[in-house]
Amino acid sequence: MDTDDPGPPASADEGRYWPMNVVLALLASPKLADELARALLFELVGSVPDEPPKASDPPASRMREFLGLVRHCEKQPHGLPDLVSAVEQIEGASWTSHIVGELVRKRMAQIPAVNGSAAPERTEDDPRRDFFVSYTAADRSWATWISWRLEEAGYSVLVQEWDFVPGTNWQFYMDKGVTQCERTIAVLSPAYLNSVYGRLEWQVAQSDDPTGLARRLVPVMVERCTPQGLLGSVVYIDLTPAVADDEARRRLLGGIGGARTGRSKPTEPPPFPRSGEPR
16 A cells, blocks of 8 residues: 655654554554454564553553564564564564554664664574575585675575584574574575475474565575475566576565565656557
């Protein structure tokens, strides 16, 4: 759904306004007006409201609930991404999930500057990552290129080439990837489609989100192939035929952004259609 809403105020004080902008986006959701949906939202991010939500709660009470939720998430190591994920699970692709995702993304980009230091690196005690990259050995160079570009853009990645260091348990880390990462990227190629382990990995991601509403499985096609069955029904990011590095990066990050927010609206208006031009 398009909106004329200009979004949050763009100023040096944006950090001061952003919690209320998130609250307003949550209040605008018809689904979250339901007490069970609000209770589920709190449960998904591991927070407890001061009082259990009731269907009769006035907007002012819901506003206080949501404000407490946002402040709770901002204090947790992975709270803001958890908030985005929870809203996406409840809302699916909606205006609210899109706006909350964008607001959180901007806020997380500001946090190092606000704190005056670099964002803390993840440790073994914080196993969650944004993406697990599932690939076969034939596509190792693509897997590392995708992982590098994602981490360069600020995402966290678990990838065998870098994280399965000597001494680690291969099976444990593979299970950690498919069960504890927010999303699984399947690097699609003919070799991947024939890989037994590749199939197991993408099937785990899809079984966790069979409808695709949360977009847990994000295929990235690096070599032309024809996925069959359940995998063939999942929309993929297409990096074929061979394109330049910058174009491939643009496609990758644009597709990943759409998977996270549930929408891929361009930042520039489309050109005016003219008769006789290719469609």
